[in-house]
Amino acid sequence: MKRLLLLLLAISLPIVSNSQIKYESISSQKLGETRQIKVQLPRNYEENSEKRYPVVVVLDGDYLFEPVAGMVDYYSYWEDIPEMIVVGINQDGIRMDDTYYSDKNFLPEGKGAKFFEFIGMDLLAQLDQKYRTANFRIIVGHDFTSNFINYYLLKQAPIFQGYINLSPDLAPEMANRVTNALQTAQSKKWFYLATSSEDIPKLKNDILSFDNQLKNIDNEMVSYKFQNFEDETHYSLVGKAIPSAISSMFEIYRPISTKDYNEILLQTSVSPSQYLADKYNSIKELYGLERKISVNDFMAVYKAIEKTRNWEDYKILYKMAFDHYPGTMLGTFFEARYEEETGNPKKAMRIYQNAYGQEKIAFLDTDFMLEKAEAIKKDFGY
Template sequence: MTKKLLSLWLVMLPVIASAQTIYETISSEKLGQTREIKIQLPRNYEANTEKSYPVLVVLDGDYLFEPVAGITDYYSYWEDMPEMIVVGVNQAGHRESDGFYDEQRYLPADTGADFFEFLGMELLQKIDEKYRTAPFRMIVGHDFTSNFINYYLLKPEPIFQGYINLSPDLAPEMADRITKVLSSSETKKWYYMATGSDDIPQLKTKIMAFDNQLKNINNKLVEYKFDNFEGATHYTLVGKAIPSAIDEMFKVFRPISRRDYEEVLLQTTVSGYDYLVEKYETINELFGIEKKIRLNDFMAVYNAIEKTQRWDEYKDLSKLAEDHYPNTMLATYFEARYEEETGNPKKAMKTYKKAYGQEKIAFLTVDFMLDKAEQIKKDFGY
């Protein structure tokens, strides 16, 4: 596993090197002091002026920002997660005061309450004002700050939808409170937690007990994943947990996989067209992103239709292709296949010929389309 992680980091080095980090200082009325933050904008942020981006807040930004920002940039480059604005909050010298909670209610108090309001009322507001942000927000913390991020879940309308807990140092009653909140949540939530076989024993005991509570939650709106990494210490688990959390939280965002193709699209009871539409509607609804349907996802549905012979689906798929890839041969090809397989060869032949003057796409070229038309002409003697 160590060799695999080393290989991943070596692959990521040029990606991280090309990502630009902005260093800013924020003056906070809540804290009565200034705070240093780090911001990584998506690669093409300046060029894509019409695009908005979800926000990922990283506590312990003095050491946690770089691994989170690097993996985020790497995964988004391969479209395994949406491009995000990553904001790291440096807490060197402030960790304990930032996460302070009282010993009676076990809730943020004094400097902890100030820091709670700083993140929610000042930092995020400044990020929203200065950058193009989408509604979806995530937050990540490690041990003491991991406990702190959970306080946002206790609010009636949490400002974060995704929570990455790296070996949390849980306050008393936190496990019961979060279990109750997630069990009754009426909005979508992502919750990730990780420990390791060599984690700090007193932390791990509480984390394992907390996991036993969370895994019994019966709420379809909550996506929960837990990892207990073999051989990982309190600090090395971070490098394994971040990509694992991202894999889980953004699985709907990823391109249609071989597993999706075989276990979903090839099932005759499932409409490939409906699956494709619902996938991208979900991406829009959850992450606030109007995403163009990937060509490879169109091709996955196309191959499934050819295998299952659900020819009627080509009709709607053609209209969808026209919306996302206008002026190309994609919609024309799907329309022609529909006519060809539903008993209208002459109409299919004419449709294939419409490709002349359209842009080629994937395997579709003018020669290919005209050859298809010519073959129908020969077969039926037109």
């Protein structure tokens, strides 16, 4: 186990080296003691002074923090997920006390009840006060702590939207309680569950049975993903599950892929520009994040319009481009293409010429835009 954790650390540390790692103490009234946490802030946290960030709370932070923080930093660097604040709670030697539950009703009791309130009322409140947090939160746990994270899902208004369960050691009734909570959820929830072929037998059997319940849930508000990794142990499955879990919770956030382009944007029944607008509206609705449309996504829609010859789509596209990239040639180019293909070559020529002095972007520069204007002038004898 220790060799595996050292390997995970070796993989993660180079990735997180450019992020800001802080070691802090949280004074807890609920616990009546001080707890140690680790906090990873996004790379450009200080520079982006107006930006707010989702929060990932990692239990077993003494060994799970580094792999989770590393994956968050890596995926957010490539803009597959948003930048996030990652918080690890150290529980070395006290995790059994922290996750204690009653043997009568199987709910947190004693120190477990106090630790439950510590996260919800002390930790998150202090994080919200100290850092620029967004109202989207994920919680991560492994075996005993994985079982524990699901107690938050049982509340009437859960404070976490995403739950990453790494080989949970399920309390009695937990499977039924979670299934019912997800079946009746009225706000968006993401639930991830993992085991492996070499997992602890009792845990694996309970998890497989749990999956059989969860996969029958019929609720459009729930995104559920289950993985059973081959030839992985109770500990090694963590290294494969974390990136898969994180990426699955942000599928719509990722840039438009080749698959999206071929299977969605090239369909003549789909408006590529409207798809783009809906994609970014969904990001705002689901994660509470205002995200600038990426140039990559604009280019994907541009290519789809050219391929399908759906020229009217340029009207939506150039308006969005002017909003998101004012002062650049992006909106100007799309507007010119619209006029060029809808029977207004002279107007298109003038729009291309208007790009002079605007900021270049992607493949668009002054020479390209003036060449486009000159080509129209030559073709039509203006």
